[in-house]
Every structure is written in structure tokens, then in C-alpha cells.
Amino acid sequence: MKSNHKATIVDVAKAAGVSISTVSRVVNDYPHVRPEIRLRVQEAMEALSFVPNRQARRLVGSRSGVVGLMVHALGTEYIAQVTRGIDEALYEADYDLILYTTHRVPDREVHYAQAVAQGLADGLLIVVPSVGDAYLDTLRAANFPHVLVDVDNGNEKSSSVGITNYQGAYDATSYLLKLNHRRIGLITDQPEWSLSRSRLSGYKAALADHGLDYDPALIQQDNFMSPYTGRLVEAFLALDDPPTAIFTFNDTAALQVMETLRLKRIRVPQDISVVGFDDIAQAKTATPELTTVYHPVYEMGRAAVEILCEHIENPGSPPRHIQLETQLRIRESCCYWSDA
Amino acid sequence: MKSNHKATIVDVAKAAGVSISTVSRVVNDYPHVRPEIRLRVQEAMEALSFVPNRQARRLVGSRSGVVGLMVHALGTEYIAQVTRGIDEALYEADYDLILYTTHRVPDREVHYAQAVAQGLADGLLIVVPSVGDAYLDTLRAANFPHVLVDVDNGNEKSSSVGITNYQGAYDATSYLLKLNHRRIGLITDQPEWSLSRSRLSGYKAALADHGLDYDPALIQQDNFMSPYTGRLVEAFLALDDPPTAIFTFNDTAALQVMETLRLKRIRVPQDISVVGFDDIAQAKTATPELTTVYHPVYEMGRAAVEILCEHIENPGSPPRHIQLETQLRIRESCCYWSDA
DNA sequence: CATTCCTTTGAAAAGGTTTTCAAGCAGTTC
DNA sequence: GAACTGCTTGAAAACCTTTTCAAAGGAATG
Numbered sequence: 077m078k079s080n081h082k083a084t085i086v087d088v089a090k091a092a093g094v095s096i097s098t099v100s101r102v103v104n105d106y107p108h109v110r111p112e113i114r115l116r117v118q119e120a121m122e123a124l125s126f127v128p129n130r131q132a133r134r135l136v137g138s139r140s141g142v143v144g145l146m147v148h149a150l151g152t153e154y155i156a157q158v159t160r161g162i163d164e165a166l167y168e169a170d171y172d173l174i175l176y177t178t179h180r181v182p183d184r185e186v187h188y189a190q191a192v193a194q195g196l197a198d199g200l201l202i203v204v205p206s207v208g209d210a211y212l213d214t215l216r217a218a219n220f221p222h223v224l225v226d227v228d229n230g231n232e233k234s235s236s237v238g239i240t241n242y243q244g245a246y247d248a249t250s251y252l253l254k255l256n257h258r259r260i261g262l263i264t265d266q267p268e269w270s271l272s273r274s275r276l277s278g279y280k281a282a283l284a285d286h287g288l289d290y291d292p293a294l295i296q297q298d299n300f301m302s303p304y305t306g307r308l309v310e311a312f313l314a315l316d317d318p319p320t321a322i323f324t325f326n327d328t329a330a331l332q333v334m335e336t337l338r339l340k341r342i343r344v345p346q347d348i349s350v351v352g353f354d355d356i357a358q359a360k361t362a363t364p365e366l367t368t369v370y371h372p373v374y375e376m377g378r379a380a381v382e383i384l385c386e387h388i389e390n391p392g393s394p395p396r397h398i399q400l401e402t403q404l405r406i407r408e409s410c411c412y413w414s415d416a
Numbered sequence: 417m418k419s420n421h422k423a424t425i426v427d428v429a430k431a432a433g434v435s436i437s438t439v440s441r442v443v444n445d446y447p448h449v450r451p452e453i454r455l456r457v458q459e460a461m462e463a464l465s466f467v468p469n470r471q472a473r474r475l476v477g478s479r480s481g482v483v484g485l486m487v488h489a490l491g492t493e494y495i496a497q498v499t500r501g502i503d504e505a506l507y508e509a510d511y512d513l514i515l516y517t518t519h520r521v522p523d524r525e526v527h528y529a530q531a532v533a534q535g536l537a538d539g540l541l542i543v544v545p546s547v548g549d550a551y552l553d554t555l556r557a558a559n560f561p562h563v564l565v566d567v568d569n570g571n572e573k574s575s576s577v578g579i580t581n582y583q584g585a586y587d588a589t590s591y592l593l594k595l596n597h598r599r600i601g602l603i604t605d606q607p608e609w610s611l612s613r614s615r616l617s618g619y620k621a622a623l624a625d626h627g628l629d630y631d632p633a634l635i636q637q638d639n640f641m642s643p644y645t646g647r648l649v650e651a652f653l654a655l656d657d658p659p660t661a662i663f664t665f666n667d668t669a670a671l672q673v674m675e676t677l678r679l680k681r682i683r684v685p686q687d688i689s690v691v692g693f694d695d696i697a698q699a700k701t702a703t704p705e706l707t708t709v710y711h712p713v714y715e716m717g718r719a720a721v722e723i724l725c726e727h728i729e730n731p732g733s734p735p736r737h738i739q740l741e742t743q744l745r746i747r748e749s750c751c752y753w754s755d756a
Numbered sequence: 757c758a759t760t761c762c763t764t765t766g767a768a769a770a771g772g773t774t775t776t777c778a779a780g781c782a783g784t785t786c
Numbered sequence: 787g788a789a790c791t792g793c794t795t796g797a798a799a800a801c802c803t804t805t806t807c808a809a810a811g812g813a814a815t816g
Contacts, residue, residue: 084773085773086772096774097775100773100775128772129772132771132773132774133774136772136773136774136775137773137774137775
């Protein structure tokens with residue numbers, strides 16, 4: 077026995093005095109092995125500290141045991157939570173994770189998608205809010221297992237995991253309406269994201285259900301640059317009839333709104349109520365604590381893995397769509413509005 | 417040509433009318449191929465959209481083009497920034513990244529280290545503050561390229577990238593001493609982390625240089641549970657001679673200290689000054705803005721990749737140690753102390 | 757012209773596992 | 787007693803690539 081080299085299945089077979097087939101059966105817990113032989117093989121494995129070679133295993137099994145995860149960037153708590161869910165579920169399913177960070181370069185998305193679909197991984201999780209159809213078609217054409225995370229186009233031909241965006245926005249808006257707010261400023265995300273459109277519908281529907289029309293002047297679009305969000309607030313305040321509440325489609329924007337108002341010595345919630353979306357960690361630690369719509373990010377990651385594994389195990393299984401429920405988390409940043 | 421199956425090197429060889437050896441030489445950019453044949457093979461590869469099979473490649477024992485990244489968890493901004501640096505540097509060096517999240521389960525660390533060293537990846541980046549010697553020895557014995565990120569045991573046999581922990585803590589403490597503080601409470605991280613020990617030395621050295629002895633009652637250890645940090649503050653306040661400033665080894669703890677003080681209506685910085693470590697994003701947005709020691713996390717990630725690539729390209733190259741410089745970021749959470 | 761050397765090319769082995777197929781054997785059924 | 791069944795076992799193929807070795811051919815050297 078050469079001690080400078082790792083033990084292989086052949087070494088174990090020799091040591092136990094059986095064939096490699098039998099060792100393989102023991103390793104994989106297959107039936108049809110006499111108990112005493114199984115024991116002898118296990119002892120030999122133990123003695124040689126045998127670990128099956130992953131590459132060889134997967135070479136023959138045609139599965140790579142790796143799934144890809146495509147994200148824009150890692151710098152947000154949102155992504156951290158999604159990946160935590162994905163990561164734990166993958167560990168349980170015994171998959172490794174290859175991380176593809178696109179840094180918002182569309183070329184890279186296409187490049188990665190192609191590389192992955194050509195056999196680099198067994199499946200792909202896509203956590204990129206605006207998905208270019210070009211490479212999605214590639215994935216679909218190749219019948220390559222993939223799941224879109226946090227989009228809500230339930231009619232598409234790709235599987236997806238999302239949340240009840242419409243209902244979440246509807247709940248938040250209704251809550252403000254119940255608090256007697258009639259002018260509710262809205263700061264949206266990119267309107268081309270399907271989830272932004274759903275949330276916008278929820279906002280409008282809640283207004284309509286209270287007999288209110290929506291005012292286009294109260295709808296502004298964020299662009300993810302902090303000073304910009306502050307300027308949107310100023311635009312609201314400059315209106316003849318400024319909003320008494322502001323609802324944003326993400327908590328980061330909501331916190332910036334609160335910060336802007338604080339600097340202007342406008343009190344939250346007494347002068348203006350604020351509602352966010354996502355329920356990130358800072359929402360709880362902010363002053364005042366931010367009322368927001370809980371976004372089950374961790375669970376979303378786990379659900380995505382579940383669907384992906386199903387697709388990998390049953391190639392050609394039909395697309396599935398899961399919608400997880402949002403929840404309004406009422407804290408301190410809203411209060412009843414009296415015209416007085 | 418069966419279109420239902422992925423193209424292999426054999427298919428390419430047939431299509432180009434050459435042997436598999438020749439295709440292999442083209443794929444790996446080896447010499448000894450006539451230019452016109454090289455071109456013909458490349459065209460065939462293109463036409464069949466051939467991608468070499470990773471497992472097979474790795475099985476026979478060459479580079480896999482993947483490096484592993486071992487982290488505890490993804491939920492912190494700290495990790496997000498490190499991985500951003502790593503990720504960008506790896507993209508430039510044309511490596512893929514396999515992510516191993518240990519979730520603080522020591523068994524998983526060993527398991528991952530073994531898997532990786534078996535040849536699953538070409539190198540391993542370890543961003544785990546307390547590194548178990550057991551699997552490090554495995555890596556060293558196998559002469560497997562690896563880099564420890566954010567530890568500062570420069571005398572070890574493994575390469576590492578760290579920061580000037582001693583100097584950072586020394587600077588922060590000196591700053592407080594210059595502001596006339598004489599009782600400086602310290603909230604440390606896990607004392608078994610080498611970086612905590614270095615920072616503690618810096619704290620003590622600064623005191624000594626100002627002719628002060630350190631008071632053990634002023635040194636407490638954080639355990640990363642939010643209510644706990646608040647209790648440490650209470651312990652400080654209960655002292656006969658409570659501290660006039662508090663220095664913590666991470667910003668999250670510092671922010672919790674500030675929050676605890678705010679709830680107790682103790683003003684920062686007028687009543688107590690606070691200094692953190694790391695300079696996370698929330699440090700700038702907190703009220704008051706947190707004075708802290710800047711930790712070049714992103715750069716650390718890039719530097720780690722640089723060393724790792726060097727080790728992969730020159731197997732057996734001696735360990736390297738890089739120390740990046742910290743910087744005191746003076747903001748609003750400290751002020752001059754007058755006994756009055 | 758014979759020998760040596762270099763470049764180009766292909767055949768074949770190696771790498772470690774799973775899986776398929778066939779064979780051996782004991783027990784059961786007619 | 788012959789045929790059949792079910793369990794156990796092993797031989798060999800398959801998975802896809804890299805690498806080693808040998809052969810073939812042409813150019814340079816003696």
C-alpha cells in the first residue's frame with residue numbers, strides 16, 4: 077500500500093477481498109450485500125480512510141453536483157438573506173454552489189448563462205430582477221433547469237419564486253388609508269421590473285377601493301442613488317398639496333426618506349408617516365422603527381432550491397410558480413392623520 | 417451527430433478530422449499544432465459549442481478553474497465587501513468561485529476542506545476568523561494553495577492577508593486619550609481570534625504610552641448577541657468610576673452601544689464618546705455618525721486572490737503575508753472630555 | 757547518402773467511480 | 787429431479803479528458 081497516495085475503491089476492494097462492485101454497493105448503501113461482507117468492507121474503508129472521489133463519481137453520473145447562482149452584486153442584506161436560504165437548502169441536498177456575480181453587466185449574464193447551460197452546472201438560480209429574455213430563451217431551449225427568484229410573472233415558461241407583491245402593496249396602502257391618509261406619496265423601483273408593476277397595481281387598487289383616484293404627481297421613481305431619493309422627497313414637499321405619508325418599494329429608500337425628513341426637522345410619524353418594503357434588519361433598529369412590508373427572503377431562497385432540485389431530478393417537469401406571503405409589520409413610523 | 421447529447425472532445429475530433437490529442441492541444445493552447453489545423457479545430461469547437469467537461473478534466477489531474485471560498489455566513493456587510501473584492505479579482509483572473517458557507521459548524525469546515533483538497537478546486541480562500549488547526553494541517557500537508565483572510569498570524573506557514581490591527585486599535589485609543597479621556601471601556605471580540613489579541617495589545621500600548629495602566633474592569637467581551645452588548649454597557653455604568661468613552665472591536669457592537677445609551681438618555685458624545693472598528697455603511701448613517709477605524713475589507717479580498725493565484729501558478733511558492741493599513745475615520749461620536 | 761534532430765500527429769493508457777450484464781448459488785415449485 | 791426464482795457477486799464497459807510515448811515526416815548535419 078502506497079501511503080503517499082489516496083486510497084481508491086480498488087484499494088478498499090483488495091483490502092476487503094471483494095470486487096469493486098461490492099465496495100461501490102456498500103458506499104452507496106445499495107442492497108444485495110451480505111451483512112458480514114458489508115461490515116468487512118466498511119472496516120476496510122475505515123482503515124484506509126477512504127473518501128470517494130467526487131470528480132470520478134460525477135463523471136460517470138453525468139451530474140456535476142453544482143448549481144449556479146447568478147446575482148447582480150453581493151453588497152446588500154437582501155442578497156445575503158436570499159443566499160442564506162439557498163445555501164442551506166443546497167447543503168441539505170448535497171450540491172455545491174458556484175457564484176456568478178454579474179455586477180450589472182448584461183454581457184456577463186449572457187456569458188454565464190451559456191457557460192452554465194453547456195454543462196458547467198446542473199441548474200441555475202437567477203436572482204436578477206430584470207431578466208433579459210435573450211438568455212432565458214437559451215436556457216428554455218436547452219431545457220436547462222432554472223428558477224427565477226423574486227419575479228412575479230406567473231404566466232412565463234420558466235419556474236419562479238416570488239412574493240405577493242400586489243397584496244403587500246395593497247396592505248401597506250390600505251393601512252395608511254385607514255390611518256386617514258388621503259395623499260400617499262409613492263417612491264417606486266424600476267418600473268420595468270415585474271414586481272414593481274405588481275406593487276404599483278396594489279397601491280392603485282387600494283386607493284380605488286377607498287374611492288380615491290391616484291395622482292401621478294404622487295408617484296416618483298427611485299434610482300438607487302442616495303442623494304436622489306432625498307430630492308424626490310423635496311419634490312413631494314414642494315407640491316401645493318403635499319403627501320401626508322410616503323410609501324417606498326424598498327426599505328433602503330424609506331430609511332433615506334426618514335433621514336431627509338429628519339434633517340429638515342419634519343417629524344416622523346407626526347408630520348409625515350413612512351412605510352417601506354422588505355423589512356431589512358435596519359428597519360427594526362431605525363429611529364423611529366420603520367413600519368414595513370415583510371418580504372420572506374430567506375424562505376424564497378429555500379423554495380427556489382426546492383423547485384430547482386425537482387427540475388434536475390425530473391428533467392422536463394413543467395414550470396412551477398410559488399408565491400410566498402408578505403406581511404405588514406407595524407412599528408413606529410406611521411400614525412393617524414388629522415387634518416387639523 | 418446526436419443533438420440531445422453534449423458535444424465531447426471526440427465529436428470535435430471527428431468533425432475536424434483530427435485526433436483527440438490534437439483537439440486537446442488546441443483546447444489547452446499547447447504548441448505543436450499547425451496553424452491551419454488549429455483554426456479548423458477551433459471552428460469545429462465553435463460549431464458544436466464544445467465545453468470541456470470539468471469532472472473529466474479534473475479527474476485526470478489538471479486545473480479546474482475554480483477556487484473555493486469558505487465563509488461562516490453571508491448575512492453581514494463585512495462578508496459582502498470581502499466577497500466583492502474576491503469576486504471581482506477572480507473574474508479578472510478567469511476563475512469561477514465555489515461558495516462554502518459553514519454556518520459556524522466546525523464539522524463542515526473540515527468536510528469542505530477535505531473535499532476541496534481532494535481536487536474539487538484549485539485553491540481555497542478562508543474567511544473564517546478562528547481557524548481550526550486540524551484542517552489547516554491537511555491543506556498544508558497536501559501543499560494545497562490557500563490563503564487565510566483577515567487573520568494576523570504572520571509567523572504561520574499559511575499565507576494570509578490581514579490589516580494593521582495593532583495600529584488601528586492604538587490609533588483609536590490614542591485619539592480618545594488626546595480628547596482627555598482617561599477611563600476608556602473596551603468591548604472586545606472573541607479573545608481567541610488573533611486579531612482580537614492584536615487589537616487588545618494596541619489598546620494597552622496606547623494607554624501605556626500615555627502613562628496609564630489598564631483596568632481589567634474596563635475590558636469586557638462581546639458575544640454577538642444584541643441584548644448582551646447592552647448589558648455590557650450597563651456593567652460599565654454600574655462601576656464606581658465608569659468610563660467616559662467606549663471603544664468596541666466592531667461597528668455593530670458600537671451601534672448597539674449607542675442605541676443602549678440613547679434609550680438611557682445618555683448623550684453621545686457629550687456624556688460618553690464611542691469608537692467602533694470596521695467602518696461599515698451604517699456607521700456613516702447613524703446618529704450621531706460613528707467615529708471608527710476603517711478596515712479595508714474590499715482591498716483585503718483582492719489581495720487574497722492575488723496571493724492565491726500566485727500559489728496556484730507556482731506550486732510550492734513560499735507563504736506570503738500582507739498587512740493592509742487601517743485608518744481612523746473621525747466623525748461625530750467622540751468629543752473632548754472635561755471633568756467638570 | 758546516412759544520421760540526427762525537431763516538429764507534428766495519433767494511439768493508448770490513466771484517472772476513480774457507477775452501472776449493466778451475466779454468472780453462481782441456494783431455495784422453491786411442479 | 788428439472789425448471790424456475792431471487793439474492794449475491796464480479797467482470798467489464800462507460801464517462802471525458804490529459805498525458806505519455808511512439809511514429810512519421812522533413813530539415814539540417816556529418
